Amino acid sequence: xxxxxxxxxxxxxxxxxxxxxxxxxxxxxxxxxxxxxxxxxxxxxxxxxxxxxxxxxxxxxxxxxxxxxxxxxxxxxxxxxxxxxxxxxxxxxxxxxxxxxxxxxxxxxxxxxxxxxxxxxxxxxxxxxxxxxxxxxxxxxxxxxxxxxxxxxxxxxxxxxxxxxxxxxxxxxxxxxxxxxxxxxxxxxxxxxxxxxxxxxxxxxxxxxxxxxxxxxxxxxxxxxxxxxxxxxxxxxxxxxxxxxxxxxxxxxxxxxxxxxxxxxxxxxxxxxxxxxxxxxxxxxxxxxxxxxxxxxxxxxxxxxxxxxxxxxxxxxxxxxxxxxxxxxxxxxxxxxxxxxxxxxxxxxxxxxxxxxxxxxxxxxxxxxxxxxxxxxxxxxxxxxxxxxxxxxxxxxxxxxxxxxxxxxxxxxxxxxxxxxxxxxxxxxxxxxxxxxxxxxxxxxxxxxxxxxxxxxxxxxxxxxxxxxxxxxxxxxxxxxxxxxxxxxxxxxxxxxxxxxxxxxxxxxxxxxxxxxxxxxxxxxxxxxxxxxxx
Amino acid sequence: xxxxxxxxxxxxxxxxxxxxxxxxxxxxxxxxxxxxxxxxxxxxxxxxxxxxxxxxxxxxxxxxxxxxxxxxxxxxxxxxxxxxxxxxxxxxxxxxxxxxxxxxxxxxxxxxxxxxxxxxxxxxxxxxxxxxxxxxxxxxxxxxxxxxxxxxxxxxxxxxxxxxxxxxxxxxxxxxxxxxxxxxxxxxxxxxxxxxxxxxxxxxxxxxxxxxxxxxxxxxxxxxxxxxxxxxxxxxxxxxxxxxxxxxxxxxxxxxxxxxxxxxxxxxxxxxxxxxxxxxxxxxxxxxxxxxxxx
Numbered sequence: 142x143x144x145x146x147x148x149x150x151x152x153x154x155x156x157x158x159x160x161x162x163x164x165x166x167x168x169x170x171x172x173x174x175x176x177x178x179x180x181x182x183x184x185x186x187x188x189x190x191x192x193x194x195x196x197x198x199x200x201x202x203x204x205x206x207x208x209x210x211x212x213x214x215x216x217x218x219x220x221x222x223x224x225x226x227x228x229x230x231x232x233x234x235x236x237x238x239x240x241x242x243x244x245x246x247x248x249x250x251x252x253x254x255x256x257x258x259x260x261x262x263x264x265x266x267x268x269x270x271x272x273x274x275x276x277x278x279x280x281x282x283x284x285x286x287x288x289x290x291x292x293x294x295x296x297x298x299x300x301x302x303x304x305x306x307x308x309x310x311x312x313x314x315x316x317x318x319x320x321x322x323x324x325x326x327x328x329x330x331x332x333x334x335x336x337x338x339x340x341x342x343x344x345x346x347x348x349x350x351x352x353x354x355x356x357x358x359x360x361x362x363x364x365x366x367x368x369x370x371x372x373x374x375x376x377x378x379x380x381x382x383x384x385x386x387x388x389x390x391x392x393x394x395x396x397x398x399x400x401x402x403x404x405x406x407x408x409x410x411x412x413x414x415x416x417x418x419x420x421x422x423x424x425x426x427x428x429x430x431x432x433x434x435x436x437x438x439x440x441x442x443x444x445x446x447x448x449x450x451x452x453x454x455x456x457x458x459x460x461x462x463x464x465x466x467x468x469x470x471x472x473x474x475x476x477x478x479x480x481x482x483x484x485x486x487x488x489x490x491x492x493x494x495x496x497x498x499x500x501x502x503x504x505x506x507x508x509x510x511x512x513x514x515x516x517x518x519x520x521x522x523x524x525x526x527x528x529x530x531x532x533x534x535x536x537x538x539x540x541x542x543x544x545x546x547x548x549x550x551x552x553x554x555x556x557x558x559x560x561x562x563x564x565x566x567x568x569x570x571x572x573x574x575x576x577x578x579x580x581x582x583x584x585x586x587x588x589x590x591x592x593x594x595x596x597x598x599x600x601x602x603x604x605x606x607x608x609x610x611x612x613x614x615x616x617x618x619x620x621x622x623x624x625x626x627x628x629x630x631x632x633x634x635x636x637x638x639x640x641x642x643x644x645x646x647x648x649x650x651x652x653x654x655x656x657x658x659x660x661x662x663x664x665x666x667x668x669x670x671x672x673x674x675x676x
Numbered sequence: 677x678x679x680x681x682x683x684x685x686x687x688x689x690x691x692x693x694x695x696x697x698x699x700x701x702x703x704x705x706x707x708x709x710x711x712x713x714x715x716x717x718x719x720x721x722x723x724x725x726x727x728x729x730x731x732x733x734x735x736x737x738x739x740x741x742x743x744x745x746x747x748x749x750x751x752x753x754x755x756x757x758x759x760x761x762x763x764x765x766x767x768x769x770x771x772x773x774x775x776x777x778x779x780x781x782x783x784x785x786x787x788x789x790x791x792x793x794x795x796x797x798x799x800x801x802x803x804x805x806x807x808x809x810x811x812x813x814x815x816x817x818x819x820x821x822x823x824x825x826x827x828x829x830x831x832x833x834x835x836x837x838x839x840x841x842x843x844x845x846x847x848x849x850x851x852x853x854x855x856x857x858x859x860x861x862x863x864x865x866x867x868x869x870x871x872x873x874x875x876x877x878x879x880x881x882x883x884x885x886x887x888x889x890x891x892x893x894x895x896x897x898x899x900x901x902x903x904x905x906x907x908x909x910x911x912x913x914x915x916x917x918x919x920x921x922x923x924x925x926x927x928x929x930x931x932x933x934x935x936x937x938x939x940x941x942x943x944x945x946x947x948x949x950x951x952x953x954x955x956x957x958x959x960x961x962x963x964x965x966x967x968x969x970x971x
Contacts, residue, residue: 203807329810341787341800507801508787513734520930524923531922535915538680573934577868580938581875584919588882588912595908618893622833622885627878629825633818634874641726642818645871 148670154663157655158555161562165189189565193572193644196518198511199337200344203323204504206294206302206332206494209273211280213261213288216242224285228264231279232271236443238353239268241493243297265294267494298493299330306334306348308489313347315339331504332496341508350442351495352486356472359426359448360414360435368430370438373410378403380468382487385480393480394471395487404468408459416451417459424450439472441483449473521576528580529554532587544671545594552664553586559655560648574645581645582652585627589620589661597668606669613665624657680914682907687899687958695959699952703849706856713859721855724864727812729805730757731772733786734798738766751793752786762931767798769933815870823847826877833885839892842960843884846952850880854944863941868934872941879916879946883909883953891961898965906954913953917946 165188194201216224221242229237242264264285266276273290280287303320310318318336336344356374361367383396399407411417416435424436426448439447451459458464474480498504509517529550536546557579564571596616597609627649634646687695714720725732733752737744745759748770760769772786790797803811826847831840851873858869890905891898924939 505801505803505807507799509799510797513798517932521932521935524926524930524932524935527926528919528923532915532919535918539911573932574867574871577871577934577938580923584916585878585882587915591912591915592886592908595911619886619889623878623882626826626829626881629829630822630874630877633821641867642871
């Protein structure tokens, strides 16, 4: 008969192993495919374990955002939109879309390393190649006071970038892709993008561009001295965006609905610019920009990708004012893939700031092919098993007693099972650094078990439970002290949100805790049951 | 099956000075190597691309090694810094240092070049120089904080100076000697080796605490306590060494560099730990027990 009170440590261990096994194998806990699976990079079929990019294949891109920021800007009563236009006017190489003025944006990073400014007004310039000096000069010229200027963008902008990039990845149908913000120990902020099963260049193509889409009207000026270009529709002016479709006569289009407040404005602009003239307009922008009838230009990332005129029917309904009641039209593109890009960009929105992939930006890129990932997965498992066999061999050679050595191996392995269960339960993706953590745990675990075994069996048979208890407690002092040092040694790496060693540190600490609190005491009980003579 | 028992060393035959001399001499040599490296290369250790910045491409090529290397050199526009082959797999690890200006080629271009040349790209990773610098600060900071934390904890646990400082010196030496060996053997400092050095702090303290605990907190003769601590401690360390040796060999064969690097450094460190614990720490402890206490 098993005495529950005497063996509660062993029972606790069994309970933990059962919970872990449930977390590992239960289909009810299996992660859904696709969607926002948190940090998920790939799911395997047999277990609920999730693998990081190193073990599943895919691309990881880590880059800072392009931009400079002025803090504590005195808007002088102007609206942010006005401020943006005024500052942009003073800057070379930056349009109004590249300048963001905010009321009380969260300025610093989450880290304490950066001075957290009071929630003052900020002006950011996110065009490439604009320096803090240029921003300073532009603010002075535009007549806005400010406190400081610095490299980087505001927290609000970073959060927006993360949200939009995540949308883009989802819209592009790359399941399991994740975007997050990371901060280094020095307080630098990076955006981290992970996409399974895609190579580096396709990921860069997707996330590297701002993804701005605007519709401009191109029309002859009234005095006849050439053409003017005006932005008539922006990303946020659309109410709904259809999926890319192939047109009847070659080309492709994206059906869109203009939002109701903007529709009348757009309608008026179409009439004023002459686009909605009787009989519609025929655009010959590509062939001859100087003598075409008025055109609508599709401008993606600042470049004109297509130009089209207006059909007679649409022009009529614009002029009669009916169109604003049902403001739908088609954005014409030259081919389907372009239509898809426009559709993705319109749905996800434009990035307020761009990822900086230049050489000295501080970014990193890594790509692991799926076959390499699968190899690593199997081979590291094999390596682990072989290492455990080596430990078993040594322990048997030393003790020559299966009653001591066998439970030792079983206990050490159960630590790994519990850790794996934990990883599956919380959905922590396994990568090589986590596996290194497992190795550290087995190593310290076996060390501790050897301490317990030697201490408990010192000087022959244990003839009473009290002797056993006192010896066990002595052994535990050493184990506890060693565990405390390991935890202290690993904690700095575990706390920092950046660094590929975080997984290693977290799992080493967890493993040591599980070991000291659950598995190693249980080993003591098992050893007592097997070696004590008085029962 | 082989059987091993821990032999009883007759420590009475050696003086404390004799015992401490060897590990201290080795430590001094190690520090000299590291200092020499610093003078010669400007960095105390060989740093991998994770710290200096650069690109690493792994490609799979069938065929003899010389041909494969030729193929690799012709594929990329930049000159590779090194080409290593992974045994048991026809995989080659090609690294490019990130240089200033036009010489360096980005990951996207390298990927494109490899694909154009028909190479099967297994993995590619790029670290920019400034990011590498950040990682370096993080790694050094992490090691320093870990070491300090360990020292404080050891002093708090034993509350006597000599035995505590003995543990700290042993741990310091356990890190420095593998570092020097890494320089000599041409192993680069990578994230994996930093992880291994951190693990060493934990492993090293294990056996030292065990020894101090047996000698200081248990009744009984010094040599008897020492022998009992040794029997356990040497078993522990040897088990770990065997496990790490086996892991290093398998991981090298499989081409898992991270695990191979961890294994190699731990084997060095654990072997160093045997020497430091049972010669350096022990001699300091014996001096403390027989002479220091009475002062």
